[in-house]
Amino acid sequence: MFKKGLKDVVAVQTNIASVKGDIGELRYRGVLIDELIPSHSFEEVAYFIWYGMLPDESELKHLEIKLMNGRQLPLHVQKIIDALPAEVPIMDAVRTAISAFAHDGFTNEPIEEQAIILTAVIPVIVARYYRKQQGLLPINPDPNLSHIANYLWMLNGKLPNHLQVEALETYLKLTMEHGLNAATFSARVTISTESDLTAAITSAIGTMKGPLHGGAPSGVIELLEEIGKPGNILTVIEEKLQNGEKIMGFGHRIYKTEDPRSILLREKCTSMSGKDEWLDLATVAEKEIIALLAHHKPDRKLYTNVEYYAAAIMRSIEMPTELFTPTFSVARIIGWTAHAIEQLQDNSIFRPQSEYIGYEKK
Known part of the structure; x- marks a missing residue:
């Protein structure tokens, strides 16, 4: 039966999240968000979505170190960002920079490590390119700041206050994952061809930039x-x-x-x-x-x-509107990478049928 846009067609079985719109319920890994979000940090919730369990103290520290180390952009990616014309939209710059991670030093890493690195670098890319557009020099990451606090620091060059970080972090924890939305579907379709994680996330970013999906509020x-x-x-x-x-x-x-x-x-x-x-x-x-x-x-x-x-x-927090969708992507990359990893665990290439409705010569 034809379903325009695949609406209501079940194409994926997942353990990552469930969205029940009729009763207003969202769960990450089976846990209601109102039980998970208030008492755990961005890093803890990310770990939970990736691995299906909350980290202990040692695991959390290990993840925080990996995220911190991942903030260092490779030199060739820095050069690509700096070479882009300032009129290129931010999401296009992010997509281009992420695609440049398709090199042996990155793709030879286990896919879980790649997910952490891409999560670490996307706010660095956004901040560096945004400041370039504003005619400002890039700001180096601060190893003493959390993932979200460091993002605000690199954007503005001043330490954010606790309320700003807390408010933004709450929003981003709530938008890490939301089922098989268009960008997540793009990521799963791409990696189902046994392409790499970089290609999958590049596809997701390209989908997210569309105003019908990642449009800013x-x-x-x-x-x-x-x-x-x-x-x-x-x-x-x-x-x-x-x-x-x-x-x-x-x-x-x-x-x-x-x-x-x-x-x-x-x-x-x-x-x-x-x-x-x-x-x-x-x-x-x-x-x-x-x-x-x-x-x-x-x-x-x-x-x-x-x-x-x-x-x-x-x-x-005086966030410019052009940063809304990129900031959304800073969180949603957690879900994209988790779905890509899950897809490869029981992979089948996506190949829906099309129905021809055009002219046929008699």
């Missing part, structure tokens, strides 16, 4: 900036609803109830109440907007999606 930022302060919420939203405009950050094609990721992000933002005006505005606005949507569109059941609070967090 810039529309939510525009909404929050238009609202400006709590007293304007009712006026702004009522006007948009009367004009038939979409309220950005509400509704999701998979989740028919609350997005479980938005719930955790809301809790994180609420815990920072009074410490950041944008996070405060987002939490207050969400309540009023949901009430207005329920009144105007009672049959739609529109809830907050992950992009809503992601936008609030990005705005609070």
Whole structure:
């Protein structure tokens, strides 16, 4: 039976994550995200997705050292990044740089080691190229900083505060993995040909850059900036609803109830109440907007999606919109590499059929 876009066709069996949109549930390796995310670091959750278990103290330290060592870009990759014209979009620069890791010194490593190295270098690539675009010199990684704190350091050249790191890390832990989305499917299709991990991640990045998949939540930022302060919420939203405009950050094609990721992000933002005006505005606005949507569109059941609070967090740390999708990729590479590894463990090349509907000469 023809299913356009393979919608609802089961093509993969996986142990990595399950997404149940009808009940608003997301699990990593069988564990609900609300049980896993709040109490574990980015590095611990990454280890869990890769290996199916949480690391002990020694394993965690070993992973942290590998990630730290992996921050050093090979000289030829540095030269490629520096040679790209500044008008090349960041995701294209990342895709090009990642593809340059297809050399013997890298591909001869075990695939699990390759996954860690690619995870370590993607924020370095993003930061180096972004600063090039801004006419700024690159900043060397700081071995004393965590994966996410170091990313912010390399972007801005100043040490991020604890709240900034905590907010961004929560968002990125929640976006590491989300089932067989388009980019993850691209990675699995590529590596199913027994190509290499570099090619699989290059395919995933190329897919992620499409606005229908990895599009940035810039529309939510525009909404929050238009609202400006709590007293304007009712006026702004009522006007948009009367004009038939979409309220950005509400509704999701998979989740028919609350997005479980938005719930955790809301809790994180609420815990920072009074410490950041944008996070405060987002939490207050969400309540009023949901009430207005329920009144105007009672049959739609529109809830907050992950992009809503992601936008609030990005705005609070002054992350430029052109860095949204690359930053998303800094987290999602965990899922891409885990799926590529899993695909090779019981591989079968993807070869769906097509149905010809064109002209035939009689």
